[in-house]
Amino acid sequence: MRKQEGYCLGIESTADDFGVGIVSFNGEILANVNDTYRPEKGGIHPREAARHHARVSGKVIMKALCKSGLKPEELSVIAFSQGPGLGPCLRTGATAARALASYLDAPLIGINHCVAHIEIGKLISGARDPVTLYVSGGNTIVAAFEAGRYRIFGETLDIAVGNCIDVFAREAGLGLEGKLPPGRVVEEKAAKGENFIPLPYTIKGMDLSFSGILTAVISFLKSGKYPIEDICFSFQETIFSMLTEVTERALAHTEKKEVLLTGGVGSNNRLKEMLKVMAEEHDATFHSVPKEYALDNGAMVAWVGVLSYKYGLVTPINESFVKLKWRLDEVEVPWVGENYAY
């Protein structure tokens, strides 16, 4: 008989964040501690990020334990992000998780990072069965639950939307001082833009493409013909309209009544507004997730650890290798649709 009460510690390390969360079996978040790798310049260097994770892992785990007020022996399950993500980063988190699990003699559970984003979003926002738009630096996915899994209705054919925004911001020299995330600086500039400059609007079926827009927007930037505010404004309006349109199609197709926005790009207010307007047109409710749980975090990993454990989905050590390209729609999610208590 599996324990019905207990605590799960989850480790998140798919990209630049090393996060540790502790969640009780009834969905109470006791701790959610994060330490982010900051590159001196440019984007994430996977090996450097992994080094950062290895350096801070002990400290972050300790901090989470202190915050939760639990003793290590009280942890009944250890979960970790098994993929998708950057190899060196994933391996660091997996190593820490394996070590903890074997030391505490607790079951180990490898969970899918994208599933974790959706589940924590549902737990925090109260959405039960939403169409989810998950947008971050590494992912651009429109998904909804159907027949045992989260099905992908639309996704990017090339780069993730957050990546597109980050690269543009770097090219434009925005957010380089590191005080604010680049996307945030683009948002602020965009709010002051007035004139719309047409850009490619690329939807293929239900899928999206951002690489052409990135090329176009950088060429506008370099032409020096347009104010940066107008470029940011047009850029945001175009990519967010595309995201909203694909989400709308998924909503119309599935006839679900909730829209959930999560991931780093989900903190953009203009995107939130667009989705809200769209959802209301379809008599659906709009849910967003506060930053702490929309960005990569340990709590989401711990929470899916709890859900998986309740369904006996434990990962033996010899199957705990990381999966860099693990798709959301490959994962069975038996707990969805049942009345699990939280």
Add this chain to the structure above:
Amino acid sequence: MLIRKGAEASLYLETWHGRKVILKKRLEKKYRIPELDFTIRTQRTKHEPLIIHKAKKAGIPTPIIYMIDLNSSTIVMEFVKGKRLKEMLDEISHEERRSLCRRIGILVGKLHKSGIIHGDLTTSNMILTPEGRIVFIDFGLSEQSFETESRGVDLHLMKRALLSTHFAYAEKCFVSIIEGYREVMGEKTEEVLKKIREIEKRGRYISER
């Protein structure tokens, strides 16, 4: 009379100068800024009939276009009698399905050969008429291109659509479609198939990569 409310457009069945017609009206989207919204709707309203005509010339049955109105982003077109493939594909025998899919493949091949990419190849966008013709509808997302890339994406979407709506025999259907496609596209088919495999892996989290 409203017969279908899609995410992008509403379809109305009306009588127009004594004919049964479909009005396809692209709806205003409040989430988009008006300039962008108007541009997208106008572009799509103009673009769709142009490609439909082109497809017809290339030998792909499509609805007849009677009129377009850019101000209300409305297309007036022929009402095609028949059943959507989505609704009847499950009800026929393996043999019939094979031959039907082969014919779909031939039509997709003809489209691609004449530089048309449908953009939304699903079994809901194909109608089998009582006379046995397969009519392709909804060119709302189509584009003109001779690139292997676009052809690959187009067929990849077809495959995905089959997998999501007709899971049990999706693979078989796709094989038959490619059979028909090869009849038209010949050697180019291998290039496209290679592209599809590449697209399936690209930027998407496929474990074999």
